[in-house]
């Protein structure tokens with residue numbers, strides 16, 4: 001497991017978890033949001049933890065492994081989660097089905113008022129080539145089923161396959177509504193499905209900031225509630241009084 005370990009002053013206020021099948025782009029979405037870049041990734045092992053400061057609040061974001069062998073860890077990562085991002089790949093219908101078949105049950109350990117977002121990633125792969133700036137159909141080394149960015153001497157600098165869209169936004173909306181029913185949440189008391197279903201591209205950055213920042217704004221009431229509950233409780237956190245020291249206190253007599 002890697003990622004920033006918060007010091008006491010940066011203790012997380014709430015937890016957000018990314019779930020979804022392997023290869024859908026969970027890690028890439030987090031890289032895009034946190035570093036504003038699209039890196040080469042390797043399949044996540046176990047999970048990774050990031051801390052995002054949002055105004056005066058600290059939000060922990062957990063990236064989980066989609067590989068079957070790590071499935072058992074999922075419900076542990078979801079424990080106490082305030083928001084869960086259920087991620088699929090818009091070019092892979094099975095990745096949407098997996099959310100319901102394999103991942104939804106992992107969220108039973110999340111908070112009762114947990115917010116769910118359904119996110120279809122890799123929209124760039126389905127875009128008509130005409131809308132991709134500086135891209136052309138094919139290049140000296142690829143078949144026409146690629147969108148290729150060529151440099152001034154017509155050599156490819158970036159190529160990606162053009163894929164069929166297999167999941168429509170309505171499919172994701174229908175899944176979101178089933179999630180609410182599964183959680184026995186009143187649809188009328190929840191944000192509208194259209195608002196909680198996003199389509200993103202970690203590669204181009206499309207809609208990625210909107211996804212995370214919409215959720216951050218939505219978890220603020222939970223943070224405020226948690227903070228006021230902890231203020232109201234009379235528990236004294238010894239850590240708030242600094243590290244315990246074995247040095248004698250100066251100024252006393254004897």
Ligand SMILES: Nc1nc2c(ncn2[C@@H]2O[C@H](COP(=O)(O)OP(=O)(O)OP(=O)(O)O)[C@@H](O)[C@H]2O)c(=O)[nH]1
Nearest residue numbers: 022023024025026027028041043044066122202203
């Ligand atoms: N074209 C395109 N490729 C993407 C996008 N997001 C991720 N990828 C690619 O998809 C592959 C998997 O991305 P990851 O972010 O590692 O996927 P993951 O969901 O974290 O996978 P696991 O860690 O195995 O669960 C990588 O080759 C990425 O470069 C995207 O928005 N567009």
Ligand SMILES: [Mg+2]
Nearest residue numbers: 026027043044
């Ligand atoms: Mg990953």
